[in-house]
Amino acid sequence: MDSKYSSVGREKEQKSSDFKVKRLKLTFDNNSKINKELEENTCSNGIIEDSSKLNYNFQNDALENLQEARKTLPVYQVRTRLLEEIRKHSTMILIGETGSGKTTQIPQIIHEYRLEGKGCIAVTQPRRVAAITLALRVAAETNTHIELETVGEHFPICKGVRQGDPLSPKIFSAGFEEIFRNMDCQNYGIKINGTFLNHLRFADNLVLVADNHETLQKMLQELSESSKQMGLTMNKTKQKLSPMVLLTQYH
Numbered sequence: 001m002d003s004k005y006s007s008v009g010r011e012k013e014q015k016s017s018d019f020k021v022k023r024l025k026l027t028f029d030n031n032s033k034i035n036k037e038l039e040e041n042t043c044s045n046g047i048i049e050d051s052s053k054l055n056y057n058f059q060n061d062a063l064e065n066l067q068e069a070r071k072t073l074p075v076y077q078v079r080t081r082l083l084e085e086i087r088k089h090s091t092m093i094l095i096g097e098t099g100s101g102k103t104t105q106i107p108q109i110i111h112e113y114r115l116e117g118k119g120c121i122a123v124t125q126p127r128r129v130a131a132i133t134l135a136l137r138v139a140a141e142t143n144t145h146i147e148l149e150t151v152g153e154h155f156p157i158c159k160g161v162r163q164g165d166p167l168s169p170k171i172f173s174a175g176f177e178e179i180f181r182n183m184d185c186q187n188y189g190i191k192i193n194g195t196f197l198n199h200l201r202f203a204d205n206l207v208l209v210a211d212n213h214e215t216l217q218k219m220l221q222e223l224s225e226s227s228k229q230m231g232l233t234m235n236k237t238k239q240k241l242s243p244m245v246l247l248t249q250y251h
Protein backbone atom coordinates (compact mmCIF):
# COMPACT_ATOMS: atom_id res chain seq x y z
CA MET A 1 0.00 0.00 0.00
CA ASP A 2 1.30 3.46 -0.85
CA SER A 3 1.77 5.76 2.06
CA LYS A 4 2.70 9.34 2.73
CA TYR A 5 5.62 7.98 4.75
CA SER A 6 7.06 6.54 1.67
CA SER A 7 8.41 9.06 -0.80
CA VAL A 8 12.06 9.46 -1.56
CA GLY A 9 13.20 12.62 -3.27
CA ARG A 10 11.57 16.02 -3.43
CA GLU A 11 7.88 16.50 -4.00
CA LYS A 12 6.95 17.28 -7.61
CA GLU A 13 5.49 20.66 -6.82
CA GLN A 14 8.69 21.92 -5.21
CA LYS A 15 10.61 24.54 -7.12
CA SER A 16 13.08 22.98 -9.51
CA SER A 17 16.73 23.72 -8.86
CA ASP A 18 19.91 23.33 -10.82
CA PHE A 19 20.33 19.66 -10.11
CA LYS A 20 18.03 16.90 -11.26
CA VAL A 21 15.82 15.35 -8.63
CA LYS A 22 14.15 12.06 -9.32
CA ARG A 23 11.00 11.31 -7.38
CA LEU A 24 10.67 7.75 -6.22
CA LYS A 25 8.02 5.97 -4.23
CA LEU A 26 8.59 3.35 -1.60
CA THR A 27 5.77 1.19 -0.41
CA PHE A 28 5.26 -0.72 2.81
CA ASP A 29 2.66 -2.72 4.60
CA ASN A 30 1.54 -0.58 7.52
CA ASN A 31 -0.88 -3.01 9.10
CA SER A 32 1.41 -3.86 11.96
CA LYS A 33 0.85 -2.03 15.24
CA ILE A 34 3.65 -0.15 16.89
CA ASN A 35 4.50 -1.57 20.28
CA LYS A 36 2.38 0.31 22.80
CA GLU A 37 4.92 0.16 25.55
CA LEU A 38 7.49 1.80 23.33
CA GLU A 39 5.10 4.51 22.32
CA GLU A 40 4.64 5.35 26.01
CA ASN A 41 8.39 5.57 26.44
CA THR A 42 8.87 7.89 23.52
CA CYS A 43 10.50 11.12 24.52
CA SER A 44 10.07 14.22 22.44
CA ASN A 45 13.50 15.58 21.66
CA GLY A 46 14.33 18.47 23.92
CA ILE A 47 11.84 17.64 26.67
CA ILE A 48 13.60 14.92 28.62
CA GLU A 49 16.95 16.22 29.68
CA ASP A 50 17.77 13.62 32.29
CA SER A 51 19.72 11.06 30.35
CA SER A 52 20.00 8.74 33.35
CA LYS A 53 16.21 8.40 33.21
CA LEU A 54 16.44 7.51 29.55
CA ASN A 55 19.11 4.94 30.31
CA TYR A 56 16.89 3.48 32.96
CA ASN A 57 13.89 3.25 30.62
CA PHE A 58 15.88 1.62 27.89
CA GLN A 59 17.47 -0.88 30.19
CA ASN A 60 14.01 -1.95 31.29
CA ASP A 61 12.82 -2.44 27.74
CA ALA A 62 13.38 -6.01 26.72
CA LEU A 63 15.70 -6.18 23.74
CA GLU A 64 13.21 -8.39 21.92
CA ASN A 65 10.50 -5.77 22.35
CA LEU A 66 12.74 -3.12 20.92
CA GLN A 67 13.65 -5.34 18.00
CA GLU A 68 10.03 -6.18 17.33
CA ALA A 69 9.06 -2.52 17.47
CA ARG A 70 11.76 -1.46 15.05
CA LYS A 71 10.56 -4.04 12.54
CA THR A 72 7.16 -2.37 12.45
CA LEU A 73 8.59 1.01 11.48
CA PRO A 74 7.87 2.13 7.89
CA VAL A 75 11.55 2.79 7.17
CA TYR A 76 12.54 -0.70 8.31
CA GLN A 77 9.88 -2.24 6.10
CA VAL A 78 11.17 -0.54 2.96
CA ARG A 79 14.83 -1.22 3.78
CA THR A 80 15.56 -3.39 0.75
CA ARG A 81 14.33 -0.77 -1.68
CA LEU A 82 16.01 1.96 0.32
CA LEU A 83 19.36 0.19 0.14
CA GLU A 84 18.92 -0.27 -3.60
CA GLU A 85 18.37 3.47 -4.05
CA ILE A 86 21.28 4.33 -1.76
CA ARG A 87 23.51 2.14 -3.91
CA LYS A 88 22.40 3.96 -7.07
CA HIS A 89 22.52 7.58 -5.88
CA SER A 90 25.28 9.65 -4.34
CA THR A 91 22.81 12.04 -2.70
CA MET A 92 19.32 11.25 -1.53
CA ILE A 93 16.61 13.16 0.30
CA LEU A 94 14.21 10.97 2.22
CA ILE A 95 10.88 12.43 3.22
CA GLY A 96 8.99 10.46 5.83
CA GLU A 97 6.49 11.28 8.54
CA THR A 98 7.75 11.94 12.01
CA GLY A 99 8.37 8.71 13.90
CA SER A 100 8.70 6.62 10.73
CA GLY A 101 12.26 5.65 11.65
CA LYS A 102 14.43 7.91 9.49
CA THR A 103 16.84 8.87 12.23
CA THR A 104 17.11 5.69 14.25
CA GLN A 105 16.76 3.11 11.49
CA ILE A 106 18.61 4.39 8.43
CA PRO A 107 22.07 4.46 10.04
CA GLN A 108 21.47 0.99 11.47
CA ILE A 109 20.22 -0.38 8.16
CA ILE A 110 23.20 1.03 6.27
CA HIS A 111 25.61 -0.24 8.90
CA GLU A 112 24.08 -3.67 9.03
CA TYR A 113 23.39 -4.39 5.36
CA ARG A 114 25.56 -2.04 3.30
CA LEU A 115 28.68 -1.88 5.47
CA GLU A 116 28.18 -5.40 6.77
CA GLY A 117 28.71 -4.27 10.33
CA LYS A 118 32.06 -2.62 9.59
CA GLY A 119 32.95 1.04 9.40
CA CYS A 120 31.48 4.10 11.08
CA ILE A 121 28.52 6.30 10.38
CA ALA A 122 28.31 9.82 11.77
CA VAL A 123 24.84 11.17 12.46
CA THR A 124 24.37 14.82 13.29
CA GLN A 125 21.56 16.37 15.27
CA PRO A 126 20.89 20.07 15.75
CA ARG A 127 20.69 19.80 19.57
CA ARG A 128 22.70 18.01 22.25
CA VAL A 129 19.63 16.46 23.87
CA ALA A 130 18.47 15.13 20.51
CA ALA A 131 21.91 13.63 19.87
CA ILE A 132 21.98 11.96 23.30
CA THR A 133 18.44 10.62 22.95
CA LEU A 134 19.24 9.21 19.55
CA ALA A 135 22.49 7.62 20.71
CA LEU A 136 20.72 6.01 23.65
CA ARG A 137 17.92 4.72 21.51
CA VAL A 138 20.22 3.18 18.91
CA ALA A 139 22.41 1.74 21.66
CA ALA A 140 19.36 0.15 23.27
CA GLU A 141 18.15 -1.30 19.98
CA THR A 142 21.56 -2.72 19.17
CA ASN A 143 22.30 -3.79 22.73
CA THR A 144 25.40 -1.62 22.79
CA HIS A 145 26.84 0.09 25.82
CA ILE A 146 27.61 3.78 25.52
CA GLU A 147 29.15 6.07 28.06
CA LEU A 148 27.49 9.42 28.03
CA GLU A 149 29.57 10.73 30.89
CA THR A 150 32.75 10.57 28.88
CA VAL A 151 33.57 13.60 26.81
CA GLY A 152 35.02 12.47 23.52
CA GLU A 153 38.10 13.86 21.92
CA HIS A 154 37.64 17.33 20.52
CA PHE A 155 37.81 17.62 16.79
CA PRO A 156 37.95 20.80 14.77
CA ILE A 157 34.91 21.74 12.72
CA CYS A 158 36.27 22.40 9.27
CA LYS A 159 34.63 23.62 6.15
CA GLY A 160 35.13 22.23 2.72
CA VAL A 161 34.77 18.86 1.06
CA ARG A 162 37.32 16.52 -0.46
CA GLN A 163 38.71 17.32 -3.89
CA GLY A 164 36.45 15.76 -6.49
CA ASP A 165 33.67 15.01 -4.00
CA PRO A 166 30.39 14.69 -5.97
CA LEU A 167 28.64 16.72 -3.26
CA SER A 168 30.87 19.74 -3.85
CA PRO A 169 29.16 21.27 -6.94
CA LYS A 170 25.74 20.63 -5.41
CA ILE A 171 26.61 22.35 -2.15
CA PHE A 172 28.20 25.21 -4.08
CA SER A 173 25.12 25.62 -6.21
CA ALA A 174 22.74 25.42 -3.24
CA GLY A 175 24.80 28.02 -1.36
CA PHE A 176 24.81 30.34 -4.32
CA GLU A 177 21.05 30.06 -4.75
CA GLU A 178 20.82 31.83 -1.39
CA ILE A 179 23.57 34.34 -2.21
CA PHE A 180 21.86 35.39 -5.45
CA ARG A 181 18.48 35.58 -3.75
CA ASN A 182 19.98 38.11 -1.35
CA MET A 183 21.33 40.18 -4.23
CA ASP A 184 19.26 42.74 -6.04
CA CYS A 185 20.20 41.74 -9.58
CA GLN A 186 17.04 40.43 -11.25
CA ASN A 187 17.20 43.15 -13.89
CA TYR A 188 20.90 42.83 -14.63
CA GLY A 189 22.47 40.68 -17.31
CA ILE A 190 21.51 39.99 -20.89
CA LYS A 191 17.93 39.32 -21.89
CA ILE A 192 17.28 35.93 -23.46
CA ASN A 193 13.69 35.04 -24.36
CA GLY A 194 12.41 37.65 -21.94
CA THR A 195 14.51 36.43 -19.00
CA PHE A 196 17.67 38.06 -17.69
CA LEU A 197 20.71 35.83 -17.63
CA ASN A 198 23.15 37.36 -15.17
CA HIS A 199 25.23 34.42 -14.01
CA LEU A 200 26.21 30.82 -14.64
CA ARG A 201 27.49 28.34 -12.06
CA PHE A 202 29.75 25.44 -12.77
CA ALA A 203 31.39 23.38 -10.02
CA ASP A 204 33.17 26.08 -7.97
CA ASN A 205 33.27 28.62 -10.79
CA LEU A 206 30.92 31.47 -11.24
CA VAL A 207 30.41 33.54 -14.35
CA LEU A 208 28.79 36.95 -14.07
CA VAL A 209 27.23 38.37 -17.21
CA ALA A 210 26.28 42.02 -17.75
CA ASP A 211 25.57 44.31 -20.66
CA ASN A 212 27.99 47.01 -19.53
CA HIS A 213 31.04 47.45 -17.35
CA GLU A 214 29.33 49.54 -14.68
CA THR A 215 26.68 46.88 -14.07
CA LEU A 216 29.31 44.19 -13.96
CA GLN A 217 31.21 46.19 -11.36
CA LYS A 218 28.02 46.68 -9.29
CA MET A 219 27.19 42.97 -9.47
CA LEU A 220 30.68 42.06 -8.40
CA GLN A 221 30.44 44.40 -5.43
CA GLU A 222 27.05 42.99 -4.38
CA LEU A 223 28.23 39.43 -4.91
CA SER A 224 31.28 40.02 -2.76
CA GLU A 225 29.15 41.41 0.10
CA SER A 226 26.48 38.72 -0.17
CA SER A 227 29.14 35.97 -0.30
CA LYS A 228 30.86 37.35 2.79
CA GLN A 229 27.62 36.95 4.74
CA MET A 230 27.80 33.23 3.90
CA GLY A 231 31.46 33.09 4.94
CA LEU A 232 32.80 32.84 1.39
CA THR A 233 35.52 34.94 -0.15
CA MET A 234 36.41 35.18 -3.78
CA ASN A 235 39.79 34.10 -5.00
CA LYS A 236 40.89 37.31 -6.72
CA THR A 237 43.98 35.74 -8.24
CA LYS A 238 41.75 33.40 -10.21
CA GLN A 239 39.43 36.03 -11.67
CA LYS A 240 39.29 36.57 -15.40
CA LEU A 241 37.59 39.44 -17.15
CA SER A 242 36.48 39.50 -20.77
CA PRO A 243 34.39 42.42 -22.20
CA MET A 244 31.11 41.83 -20.30
CA VAL A 245 31.87 38.60 -18.51
CA LEU A 246 33.72 37.98 -15.29
CA LEU A 247 34.80 34.49 -14.31
CA THR A 248 35.51 34.15 -10.62
CA GLN A 249 36.50 31.31 -8.30
CA TYR A 250 36.05 30.89 -4.58
CA HIS A 251 38.58 29.84 -1.97
Ligand SMILES: Nc1ncnc2c1ncn2[C@@H]1O[C@H](COP(=O)(O)OP(=O)(O)OP(=O)(O)O)[C@@H](O)[C@H]1O
Pocket residue numbers: 034038039041042043073096097098099100101102103104105133134137
Ligand atom coordinates in the same frame (compact mmCIF):
# COMPACT_ATOMS: atom_id res chain seq x y z
N1 LIG B 1 14.20 7.95 22.53
C1 LIG B 1 13.22 7.15 22.19
N2 LIG B 1 12.44 6.54 23.12
C2 LIG B 1 11.44 5.73 22.77
N3 LIG B 1 11.11 5.46 21.50
C3 LIG B 1 11.83 6.02 20.54
C4 LIG B 1 12.92 6.89 20.82
N4 LIG B 1 13.44 7.31 19.66
C5 LIG B 1 12.72 6.72 18.69
N5 LIG B 1 11.75 5.96 19.23
C6 LIG B 1 10.76 5.14 18.48
O1 LIG B 1 11.29 4.90 17.21
C7 LIG B 1 10.42 5.43 16.22
C8 LIG B 1 11.27 6.03 15.11
O2 LIG B 1 11.92 7.21 15.57
P1 LIG B 1 12.86 8.06 14.64
O3 LIG B 1 13.40 9.17 15.49
O4 LIG B 1 13.83 7.19 13.95
O5 LIG B 1 11.83 8.61 13.58
P2 LIG B 1 12.04 9.79 12.52
O6 LIG B 1 11.36 9.34 11.28
O7 LIG B 1 13.47 10.13 12.41
O8 LIG B 1 11.22 10.95 13.21
P3 LIG B 1 11.49 12.56 13.09
O9 LIG B 1 11.10 12.97 11.72
O10 LIG B 1 10.55 13.11 14.14
O11 LIG B 1 12.94 12.80 13.43
C9 LIG B 1 9.52 6.41 16.95
O12 LIG B 1 8.24 6.43 16.36
C10 LIG B 1 9.44 5.85 18.33
O13 LIG B 1 8.42 4.87 18.37
